[in-house]
Amino acid sequence: MFFSKSRxxxxxQCAKSLWLNTYNKDVLNSSNKSTKTDIGNKVGELACNLFPNGVKMEFEGSSFDEKCEQTRKLLENNQEVIYEATFCYDGILIMIDILQNTKDGLIINEVKSSTSLKDVYIDDCALQYYVLSNLNYKIKQVNLIHLNNEYYRSDFLDINQLFKINDITKEVLLNQNQVKxxxxxxxEILSKKEEPDIDIGTHCFDPYECDGYEYCWIKQRNLCEKENVxxxxxxxxxxxxxxxxTYNFEDLDDLSIFTKNQQIQIKASLNKEIYINKENIKKFLDTLTYPIYHLDFETFMQAIPEYKGIRPYMQIPFQYSLHIDHKDKLEHKEFLSECGIDPRYEFAKNLINDIPKDVCVLSYNASFEKGVIRNLALAFPEFSEHLLNIEKNIKxxxxxFQNKDYYHYKMQGSYSIKKVLPALIPDMEQAYNDLDLIHNGSEAMQSFEAMQNMDENERKAYRQALxxxxxxxxxxxxxxxxxxxELVK
Known part of the structure; x- marks a missing residue:
């Protein structure tokens, strides 16, 4: 079995994760992996246009050994650019996204779909350098190419502005002893048939949340049985x-090191209590005026911006729900864009039609809605005054819940609406469970993007579900x- 860059x-990050990936892969959670891979592939293919006229290694119907041989021959024939150039040394298999072959040596170009340079990418490139140098290739430079999140697309996509190229040759050279x-x-770890006894730690989330998290934290350490630090x-x-x-709440003997809000959580959990500060809740409620416009957005993101005025991974709103509470009656309005088009103009136009100026708007985690509205105001100056008025009036x-003015022990330290709602109104949790196709924001985003590839009946079903x-x-x-x-009455 080849040892790859990803391994x-x-x-x-964690040698135990490597062992599990080799001998006990079933315990690892692979959800969302295909989505991330698809995004990475699209970004990688587009980056090839930075270095045109290359030859791409095609892997269907050929073995890795054949691809290594094909790469070697292309370099011998002075092919200047190779995509997915393949090399193997001592059982280590690498595929370089874009390899430049110059008279002064090879240039390694690794492409990432993120918007920043991370240390883990240097580890990745250091292994590539290690393999090529041990195959006696002269290496001139190592580049890490990633998306530029300060680039806003105009009428046409400018890939020279979309991507940033970072020379990381020095960092890669300094990393060679660490590679060995x-x-x-x-x-040594993989030579043993016993699972390595490596405890949980900050490495479980750095640089990525490990796909063995549930196995190590829940099944092995039982960290879900009792509420803990x-x-x-x-x-x-x-x-x-x-x-x-001393991590379970019942093991803590000195709470003085914890903040007031942390102590509220610990005591509520231990005593199965609900903490309520009616005075502070009333102060918050006094900032609201009826009618109240309850507002929620659904958005999606694009690594490669398809629409004018969009930057990589910018939140693009495609849907909103608006419950208008007149105190004596409840009214509902909504908007859902057609799929496959830029939804922002129609979204903004409908939003200002449905929400008048100078009314009280209420969102949950309002910084999200506020940010989306500010971006809409920049994109569409004709709507900006009204949009910014809405943004200014969002509570x-x-x-x-964030301030612990209301804290229910069932919230387990969280103030997300998905934790708050079942604690306050258990019946609403069942309402979400009864939904057929879409149960959370991630599913909503993925469904909207997938709808353009559905047949008409399936698309109608998903629109209704959204x-x-x-x-x-x-x-x-x-x-x-x-x-x-009701609490403060």
């Missing part, structure tokens, strides 16, 4: 407590607000 970077040490360590938001000493074996329903899901989100906000109002 090397996996091992660099890592490979030796990985060989890992459930405390922004608590930086979680592992310090864990390594001292955040999350505040009482409308039902988003409508339920704003109805949930209405019910949460009513619950808070």
């Amino acid at each position: 090397y970077t996996r091992g660099a 040490e890592n490979l030796k360590y990985f060989e 890992f459930n405390i938001p922004k608590f930086k000493k979680s592992f310090e407590f864990y390594y001292q074996n 955040d329903l999350m505040i009482p 409308l039902e899901y988003c409508k339920l989100d704003t109805l949930a906000m209405v019910k949460i607000l009513k619950h808070l109002e």
Whole structure:
């Protein structure tokens, strides 16, 4: 079995993850992996246009050994650019996204779909350098190419502005001894049939959340059975407590090191209590005026911007739900774009038609909606005054829960609406479970992007599912607000 770049970077993050990937792959969670791979492939293919007239290695119907031989012959024949150039040394297989063959040596170009240069990419490129140098190739330079998140597309896509090219040759050279040490360590780990006893730690999330998280944290360490310090938001000493074996709330004997809000969470959990600060909740409610416009957006992102005024991974709104509470009656309005087009203009136009100026707008985690509206105002100056008026008047329903003015022990430290809602209004959780096709924002985003490839009947079904899901989100906000109002009466 070949040892690949992805297995090397996996091992660099955690050798136990590498062992599981080799001998017990079934315990790893591979969800969303195909989506990320598809995005990476699209970005990689587009980046090839930065270096035109290359030859691409085609892998269907050929073995890796044949591709290595084909690459070698192309270099001997002075082919200047090769895409997916393939090399193997000592069982290590690498495929270089874009290889330049110059008279002064080879230039390695690794392409990533992220918008920044990360240390893990240097590990990746260092392995490529290690293989080529041991095959006695002269290497002139190593480049890391990634997306430029400051680039806004105009009428046409400018790939020279879309991508940033970073020379990381020095960093890669400094990493060569580490590559040797890592490979030796990985060989030792993989030579054993017993699973390595490597404890959980910050490496579980750095640089990526490990796909063995559930296996190591839940099945092996039982960290879901009782609420513990890992459930405390922004608590930086979680592992310090864990390594001292005092991480469950019931094991804590001194709460003075915790903030007031953290103590509220711990005490509520231990005593199965609900903490309510009616005075602060009332102060929040006094900032609201009826009618209240409960607003929720659904968005998607594009790594490669297809529309004018879009930058990589910018939130593109395609749907909103609006429940208007007049106190004596409830009204609902909504918008859902057609798929396969830029939805922003129609979205913005409908939004300002449905929300008048100077009314009270309520969102949950309002910074998201505010950011989307500000981007719309920049894109469409004719709507900007009205849009910015809406943005200015948005209040955040999350505040009482974020500030622990209302805290239910079932929230387990979270103030996301998906935790708050079942704690306050259990019946609403069942309403989400009863939905057929779409149950959360991630599914909504993925479904909207996939709809353009569906047949008419399937597309209609998903449109209806999107409308039902988003409508339920704003109805949930209405019910949460009513619950808070009842508390302070």
